[in-house]
Amino acid sequence: MSADDISRAMQATYDHYYLSEGYRRRYPEPNIATMAYLLQNGLADVSQILDFGCGNGRYSLALLEKTKAHLTAYDISAASLAEFESQLRSTPHRERVSFVHDNLDGLNRYASYDAILMLFGVLSHVVERDLRLQTLHKMRSLIRPDGKLILSVPSIFRRRPWELLKYSLARAMGYAAPPQDEAGNIRFTRRIEGRNLTFFYHLYSLRTLREELAEAGFAIMECQPESLFPEWLVTQSSLVRCIDRRLCSWIPAQLGYGMRVLADPV
Template identity: 35%
Template sequence: MRAYQTYFASGQYDRRYPGANLTTWARILAELPPAAHVVDFGCGSGRYLLRLQGRVARAAGFDISAAAIDLLKARAARAGWAELDILGPDPDALDSYAARSGPADAVLCLFGVLAHIDDPGARRAALGRMHGLLKPGSGRLLVSVPNRRRRFFREQRAAGPEARGRIAYTRHLGRERITLPYQLYDPASLRAELEAAGFRIHTVRAESVLPESWVLNRAPLRWLDRLLTPLCPARWGYGILAVAAS
């Protein structure tokens, strides 16, 4: 928890990832029904959530980081989105929200949020909670995770095969270093976790081909990635994006 607080409070997360991946954003819009109710699970400072303003009937964002929540509240206030429900850091806030707001049409869990829950039992519980937030049958989960075939090779070697993709990696924030847990995936392991949680898989595809920070910070690479990603098999994507039904 402290590592995430430090990461968001430092501003480095927002510098690395200043906006939405437009390929992922297009997929979100394609999955939303008219007048949708959306919950962003692990919304951070709102790089996807805030783009939904004026496009959905109701939205909520949840995060465990108080620093991220504070940033999101300030940004929502500047945008004039008083109706946005901002939840956390206690996960029980999601249950209270669902009780008063009803089931959602879509839950977003994007760019490695699920993967940062490195304990398998806690991850199962989180997926179960997301499943419970959705309208039975018609609700959609959009989830993206890091691809073990594309990232963190040194950390995977250090962890060994028995770790099954469960690693820790270090980020440098000026003079400070933070260590973050990560569960790496391939398409098969993502499918297995989602199906075990009661989801029905609709699609599994590449989230991007190039690293996310490149795509978001360099316009020519953003353009190139939007051309390449639809052609890339999920197993070779930088991240893996799944759409699943409740």
């Protein structure tokens, strides 16, 4: 599949995911630890935030309650943005949000950003390295010199081991088709609301994440586990959430279900 084919497939996947309410059921609220991390890093005091890959506003809506910033919400899924906007109508925050649908150049019309968020594996859905670097270079061009990039990506040491093995063997034997011919790239299928949906992922080690960020003009200042348990479990169970936060303080970032990173422009 070409990069354009994958992009269209991911749009269709996430449109169905949001329209079926499967996403909202699976992830009913933000990861509280990630929200705390955002606030600890000053997002309550900034003026311009870009939530790149905002989805249905799971994090943006919570941030709007904690900040007076203007927030730009970007996503490739029209259904996710429609759901986000619908939820905004019952809040006093609508005038502080601008929506951009699947148009990177549309981000240029706003002021440079104090903070850019790429949370919960957004970068990993861009499955070709060149396109990921283009995306990161775009973020670098939009961020203020003293701005902060906060992102989280799935760890190659924790996520989807069978798919990772399958495509690693295919590459070794010379029959992996693009984009699975790139190390770390996988795809998998999940049944959601009566339909099989295919997801494309690029799994990261800390080394490969650092390399891509550096090539785009960012330096990692801090890295920690996003969670030990899957995010759906952390967001649905207060007991698991409590256990998860305690265990995350003991493990290295790469053993987390995902890695959460603070990066500065250089």
